[in-house]
Amino acid sequence: xxxxxxxxxxxxxxxxxxxxxxxxxxxxxxxxxxxxxxxxxxxxxxxxxxxxxxxxxxxxxxxxxxxxxxxxxxxxxxxxxxxxxxxxxxxxxxxxxxxxxxxxxxxxxxxxxxxxxxxxxxxxxxxxxxxxxxxxxxxxxxxxxxxxxxxxxxxxxxxxxxxxxxxxxxxxxxxxxxxxxxxxxxxxxxxxxxxxxxxxxxxxxxxxxxxxxxxxxxxxxxxxxxxxxxxxxxxxxxxxxxxxxxxxxxxxxxxxxxxxxxxxxxxxxxxxxxxxxxxxxxxxxxxxxxxxxxxxxxxxx
Amino acid sequence: xxxxxxxxxxxxxxxxxxxxxxxxxxxxxxxxxxxxxxxxxxxxxxxxxxxxxxxxxxxxxxxxxxxxxxxxxxxxxxxxxxxxxxxxxxxxxxxxxxxxxxxxxxxxxxxxxxxxxxxxxxxxxxxxxxxxxxxxxxxxxxxxxxxxxxxxxxxxxxxxxxxxxxxxxxxxxxxxxxxxxxxxxxxxxxxxxxxxxxxxxxxxxxxxxxxxxxxxxxxxxxxxxxxxxxxxxxxxxxxxxxxxxxxxxxxxxxxxxxxxxxxxxxxxxxxxxxxxxxxxxxxxxxxxxxxxxxxxxxxxxxxxxxxxxxxxxxxxxxxxxxxxxxxxxxxxxxxxxxxxxxxxxxxxxxxxxxxxxxxxxxxxxxxxxxxxxxxxxxxxxxxxxxxxxxxxxxxxxxxxxxxxxxxxxxxxxxxxxxxxxxxxxxxxxxxxxxxxxxxxxxxxxxxxxxxxxxxxxxxxxxxxxxxxxxxxxxxxxxxxxxxxxxxxxxxxxxxxxxxxxxxxxxxxxxxxxxxxxxxxxxxxxxxxxxxxxxxxxxxxxxxxxxxxxxxxxxxxxxxxxxxxxxxxxxxxxxxxxxx
Numbered sequence: 003x004x005x006x007x008x009x010x011x012x013x014x015x016x017x018x019x020x021x022x023x024x025x026x027x028x029x030x031x032x033x034x035x036x037x038x039x040x041x042x043x044x045x046x047x048x049x050x051x052x053x054x055x056x057x058x059x060x061x062x063x064x065x066x067x068x069x070x071x072x073x074x075x076x077x078x079x080x081x082x083x084x085x086x087x088x089x090x091x092x093x094x095x096x097x098x099x100x101x102x103x104x105x106x107x108x109x110x111x112x113x114x115x116x117x118x119x120x121x122x123x124x125x126x127x128x129x130x131x132x133x134x135x136x137x138x139x140x141x142x143x144x145x146x147x148x149x150x151x152x153x154x155x156x157x158x159x160x161x162x163x164x165x166x167x168x169x170x171x172x173x174x175x176x177x178x179x180x181x182x183x184x185x186x187x188x189x190x191x192x193x194x195x196x197x198x199x200x201x202x203x204x205x206x207x208x209x210x211x212x213x214x215x216x217x218x219x220x221x222x223x224x225x226x227x228x229x230x231x232x233x234x235x236x237x238x239x240x241x242x243x244x245x246x247x248x249x250x251x252x253x254x255x256x257x258x259x260x261x262x263x264x265x266x267x268x269x270x271x272x273x274x275x276x277x278x279x280x281x282x283x284x285x286x287x288x289x290x291x292x293x294x295x296x297x298x299x300x301x302x303x
Numbered sequence: 304x305x306x307x308x309x310x311x312x313x314x315x316x317x318x319x320x321x322x323x324x325x326x327x328x329x330x331x332x333x334x335x336x337x338x339x340x341x342x343x344x345x346x347x348x349x350x351x352x353x354x355x356x357x358x359x360x361x362x363x364x365x366x367x368x369x370x371x372x373x374x375x376x377x378x379x380x381x382x383x384x385x386x387x388x389x390x391x392x393x394x395x396x397x398x399x400x401x402x403x404x405x406x407x408x409x410x411x412x413x414x415x416x417x418x419x420x421x422x423x424x425x426x427x428x429x430x431x432x433x434x435x436x437x438x439x440x441x442x443x444x445x446x447x448x449x450x451x452x453x454x455x456x457x458x459x460x461x462x463x464x465x466x467x468x469x470x471x472x473x474x475x476x477x478x479x480x481x482x483x484x485x486x487x488x489x490x491x492x493x494x495x496x497x498x499x500x501x502x503x504x505x506x507x508x509x510x511x512x513x514x515x516x517x518x519x520x521x522x523x524x525x526x527x528x529x530x531x532x533x534x535x536x537x538x539x540x541x542x543x544x545x546x547x548x549x550x551x552x553x554x555x556x557x558x559x560x561x562x563x564x565x566x567x568x569x570x571x572x573x574x575x576x577x578x579x580x581x582x583x584x585x586x587x588x589x590x591x592x593x594x595x596x597x598x599x600x601x602x603x604x605x606x607x608x609x610x611x612x613x614x615x616x617x618x619x620x621x622x623x624x625x626x627x628x629x630x631x632x633x634x635x636x637x638x639x640x641x642x643x644x645x646x647x648x649x650x651x652x653x654x655x656x657x658x659x660x661x662x663x664x665x666x667x668x669x670x671x672x673x674x675x676x677x678x679x680x681x682x683x684x685x686x687x688x689x690x691x692x693x694x695x696x697x698x699x700x701x702x703x704x705x706x707x708x709x710x711x712x713x714x715x716x717x718x719x720x721x722x723x724x725x726x727x728x729x730x731x732x733x734x735x736x737x738x739x740x741x742x743x744x745x746x747x748x749x750x751x752x753x754x755x756x757x758x759x760x761x762x763x764x765x766x767x768x769x770x771x772x773x774x775x776x777x778x779x780x781x782x783x784x785x786x787x788x789x790x791x792x793x794x795x796x797x798x799x800x801x802x803x804x805x806x807x808x809x810x811x812x813x814x815x816x817x818x819x820x821x822x823x824x825x826x827x828x829x830x831x832x833x834x835x836x837x838x839x840x841x842x843x844x845x846x847x848x849x850x851x852x853x854x855x856x857x858x859x860x861x862x863x864x865x866x867x868x869x870x871x872x873x874x875x876x877x878x879x880x881x882x
Contacts, residue, residue: 145326
């Protein structure tokens with residue numbers, strides 16, 4: 003993959019060092035604790051022969067996660083008949099895919115904690131945006147393409163992991179970035195380029211690569227603001243869908259908005275490339291909003 | 304709006320609907336797939352669980368088997384114990400009892416479990432088996448406690464041990480109790496003591512008998528001189544001789560000595576008495592005509608003797624001389640107990656003892672003629688009561704009247720007639736002495752002679768006699784056969800019900816009190832189930848009880864009092880059959 007061609011080599015070298023440092027910081031921090039479990043869950047998503055037992059084994063090594071999943075599985079949202087006390091039972095009652103989703107949500111959610119609100123940004127809003135994008139992405143896959151879309155869900159949850167890294171390890175620069183973006187009504191990307199010298203998709207790409215996430219996920223994270231740069235045909239649909247989902251969430255104010263100046267042309271291009279009609283997407287967005295509302299009501303997040 | 308616009312709008316709506324359909328179809332297909340995946344996974348999980356469950360079940364089964372065997376061994380031990388064993392929880396509810404326990408209380412094990420003693424036997428008084436408060440409170444064993452406990456075998460004397468029952472942490476969660484029925488043992492011990500006492504008494508009597516037998520004959524000869532020569536001397540000396548008084552005294556002393564010899568001889572001759580059939584009423588009248596009675600009236604002018612004699616009194620087989628002597632001794636004692644004067648009542652009646660009871664001594668079941676001597680005198684103290692039948696034991700001034708052998712003679716005579724004695728006495732209120740003489744049926748023809756038996760003869764009707772006492776069955780059967788009935792007899796209510804179930808019976812003569820098993824009333828109730836118009840005559844030695852009346856309410860006819868008098872017996876049965 004050749005992301006940074008046509009730029010100054012020196013500048014590139016400088017940026018690479020900065021990104022490497024940031025990845026190192028991330029790896030030394032609590033954020034990396036999600037690495038193992040998230041990669042394992044993504045692995046089961048990509049492995050059709052995986053079983054409920056595999057999923058159980060992934061989840062049960064993390065007692066707080068087990069507890070949270072059981073709590074959610076027992077919540078009114080899933081209206082259980084009897085008390086669920088084992089992951090295996092949760093798999094049977096809530097569903098295999100749903101448990102995967104829950105586990106992923108919970109694990110990724112951990113890195114969005116310790117909330118503070120600056121310049122229209124907060125980790126909670128960012129988390130809400132991630133959930134929205136993940137959900138919408140999955141729904142587009144299911145309804146339009148007739149596919150499960152579990153990996154697009156994971157991609158939606160993790161697409162802004164770069165922002166989290168910046169927020170936690172480059173705090174003052176990140177605050178400046180947010181201020182700049184707000185005052186000059188810019189998208190986060192361009193502000194990042196000015197203050198940090200790199201954009202959060204690049205940070206996400208570096209982390210995802212380092213954590214050895216599957217190629218589609220790495221590409222989705224890295225190109226979620228520039229999907230057309232992806233050349234591999236089999237990856238295009240995922241990256242485009244993620245962009246469309248992100249664009250629509252921003253448009254509908256689901257969580258934090260990192261691009262207040264939307265690139266409508268890019269959106270229309272992606273949409274047309276995937277043969278998605280605007281009204282069809284609107285139908286899905288309407289249902290997604292209902293779902294988010296319900297999740298909020300039930301305290302799922 | 305133009306047609307084109309309208310068409311466009313419609314097309315747009317159709318598109319949206321089509322999209323919706325597409326979305327829903329896709330979602331449905333995926334949801335079905337999810338469901339199928341989940342099902343597959345569910346069966347995967349389920350089969351794993353099955354395997355685990357199976358493995359654990361096998362292990363549990365093995366353990367259960369071991370436990371079962373151990374439990375069985377324990378059960379056998381507990382249930383084969385001759386003593387009663389019971390476990391109770393902290394609320395005094397039975398958790399487990401052994402077979403003996405259930406037997407003794409006549410309740411099935413399943414009815415006992417979970418109940419307290421008071422719940423099981425609400426009517427009975429509280430006993431140590433039922434109350435564990437002391438053990439639970441003291442948290443210590445309660446050992447070797449003797450107590451009377453009501454069981455199906457009646458009131459039993461038990462030795463009870465109770466220990467607290469603790470869980471593995473040492474908390475008391477109940478009690479374990481053991482009770483042993485000591486009644487029979489104590490009874491045997493008591494019998495042994497009684498026998499020993501009797502033996503001592505018998506030896507004493509035998510010694511006296513031997514002594515008397517040995518000396519009485521010689522003494523009588525010697526006394527002849529002392530008694531008869533004073534008569535000759537008194538003829539020889541003048542009327543005003545100062546020697547007259549001493550000579551009369553010599554003669555009276557001689558007579559007294561002769562009386563003692565007579566009593567001694569009576570005692571000595573026991574066992575060789577000649578018996579004949581007699582009626583006690585006649586013997587009483589004989590006494591009242593005797594010289595001895597005339598003498599008594601002279602000594603005790605203020606004492607009045609009255610009689611209350613049963614005209615239908617049955618006969619007894621006896622030695623009339625001894626019986627008269629006994630009556631005489633009792634009347635003398637009664638008169639002497641009333642120095643201020645009063646009335647002695649002599650009464651007789653027929654009596655049936657259906658259930659042995661303890662009076663002065665143990666009185667067995669049977670038909671008796673009883674003689675009662677009732678005075679309103681000074682009474683006998685409890686201490687004296689235990690000794691009054693011993694020779695030469697007296698609380699009267701010795702030598703004043705009797706020989707010191709009077710009551711010993713009474714005892715000996717009654718015993719020789721296989722009878723019993725009961726005494727009820729209260730100091731300063733009086734004494735009732737009751738003698739029980741067994742009725743004889745040897746001479747029934749004499750009994751029958753009084754009325755026209757031919758009017759009451761049966762026509763070969765079939766009669767069932769139900770009585771727990773063999774002699775009663777025999778007498779009833781004998782009388783019935785004489786009256787030309789066919790007879791079958793059984794010894795308990797259960798057999799009677801069984802018999803009536805399979806055989807038509809014209810009349811049942813049903814004893815009210817029977818042991819063990821169901822009584823007359825319950826037996827009659829059962830019989831009515833098979834033959835609602837069954838005829839029956841209820842009999843009992845007691846007067847009519849509530850249960851007799853209850854049976855009569857159910858259709859049982861006349862009530863026939865024991866002992867059976869042939870006239871009443873024949874009339875009642877005839878009357879009942881003709882109803």
